[in-house]
Amino acid sequence: MGSDATVLEVPGPDGGREVRVSSPGRVLWPEQGITKLDLARYLVEVGDAFVAANGARPVSLQRFPAGVDGEQFFSKNPPKGAPPYVRSVPVTYPSGRSHPQLVVDEPAGAVWAAQMNTVVFHPWASRADAPDLPDQVRIDLDPQPGTDVADAVRAALELRSVLEEAGLVAFVKTSGNRGLHVFAPVEPTHEFLDVRHAVIAASRELERRMPDQVTTAWWKEERGARIFADYNQANRDRTMAGAYSPRALPHAPVSCPVRWDELEGTDPTRFTVLTVPDRLREVGDPWEGMHDDPGSLDTLLQWWDRDVEDGLGELPFPPDFPKMPGEPPRVQPSRARHTEQGTTEQQRPER
Template identity: 50%
Template sequence: MASKTAAVEVDAGGRAVRVSSPDRVIFPASELGGDVTKLEVVEYYVAVADGIVRALRDRPVSLERWPKGVLPGMKLTARDATHGRGPQGDAFYQKRLMRGMPEWAKSVRVHFPSGRRADQLCPDHVAAVAWAAQMGAITFHPWPVRSIDVDRPDELRIDLDPHGTTSFVDAVRVGGAVKELLDEVGIVGFPKTSGKNGVHVYIRIEPKWTFTDVRHAAIALGRELERRTDGVTTAWWKEERGDNIFVDVNQNCRDRTIASAYSLRPKEGGPVSTPVTWDELADLDDPNEFTLRTVPARLESVGDAHYAIDDVHHSLEPLLDWWRRDLDNGLTDMPYPPEYPKMPGEPKRVQPSRNRSDTSGNIV
């Protein structure tokens, strides 16, 4: 039997983080590069400290853990650790604090749509990120709130997800249309690659509205984008999306999260969800150029494209005006995710093919 590799210590912003099994392969070799070890994953997060901490600071964070590595055939279970049953499967979402959390790491209590409550990691230092990576966390999923008020989001998230035959290039095109809409109402958006095939746009907002308000604003923006741009849909039901870029407005619901800026994604080569400028996005055709091995040098040479994201917090009123206008014109709310209880104003939550009436609330 081969002997286990001795643990090593990594300096994470002045704090020592112990890394066990440092030679464990997390991302096997691919055409994007050689094997990526557990130690390299931890060192990556230390190398992008400024960017990852900016993305996670003082936010409750759910962890996507792949403790055995992102190996062929492994699957991410839909179950998570919110029910006290512990991890299930090869990879899972960790929504409760892990055992052995260092005393210097911070946490915050949140509650879920089910009514359950949990304490979650709330990073304020890169050492907390490095420790989570040592525990098998590949991707960090922050809530759009700060620990000071976990019920008032300070961020609206636009998730552009290719569906059907559409691709990353189509998401880039629609991202440009998002910028035009935001410019029209005086809102600054910050784009990034999803680390897969999509595009995300983040908007800092004043922390004065509820999750429901923010979701309504996202629906209004998505519908306006759908009106003005070819190849866009807000249809919640997959059977209605067709070959379009899907605007996932439900990513703004409570406990629905998106991979943070500078998070690794569980795909071969260790791709990274990477902040870009609008000009860079317009010229980008391959998100795989951003990986664990290329992003640290990029951050050092050109800086963080989200550096100024916290400089201005916008009002939601221009988007909520669109929401109220749409209600006046006969549109309704849209279905919530399946784990939600029936929500006020929500149409019947049933697939259109199983229901004779039109309950989607989408534009027709």
């Protein structure tokens, strides 16, 4: 692995920028022999589509200094020495603490992140100019043991219909692993908790229509061989790999937008750092113009209110969140039953 450096010319809105890539021969994906320079060149080639999907948003960088098989860590605030075209925006985390978060505004920012050994980019569902107001509904369809991507495809197609009935236009991408991510652009008029409730309402409606195939159960022991509609990805500071972001898996996959008419039969393993640039040139960006006509959350929030009136209230939050109003106990159901049985035994009078 050489210690020399390569300078890439990266096109952007203000003309080309020269971005220095040190240790260009460092291998990030050993099984594929894909290097740091390969990653940087990939981000140049997909730069416009990448920025359209992930730019102007708070973003966390998942960095792998020794490659995807080595140690990793997250960067949220700009490291020292960040170039002037990389900025930050203050955001508020679930704890109530505020801190600056990175923002990528042009392809050179993504290439600079690759120079910092970033493999996975995790953008927020809100934009830097309104970080408390998401402009995307996001639902992660996560295959559980006993299911596969074909099951996720069937769930995604039905979820598209659910969102359409709620007045929203859905877009889909591969997760870069086994699942699918379904997005819908919305007006940035509601805070994260409202968007979470809208996502729960859509997920519950999907679950009603496909009860044997889809679940909203937070606890793994209750999910069975079904697709988990992960509503908690709608929370503040909860992110998923962005569109066109590579993933830290051996075959160097990419979380790749696809058209709805090509979803059935899609093999997510085909979308990699090596193949996606050609795909983008051949078929274009399926997410182009996603935010041209954002929708309203009104119908989904009406569904949420209806479900609350029917006794379906709040669902569990992630364990790192503060206890939230109306949230059920954060205890594994089997453990809760065991505790209740033990209490009953202790309280049972002696004969």
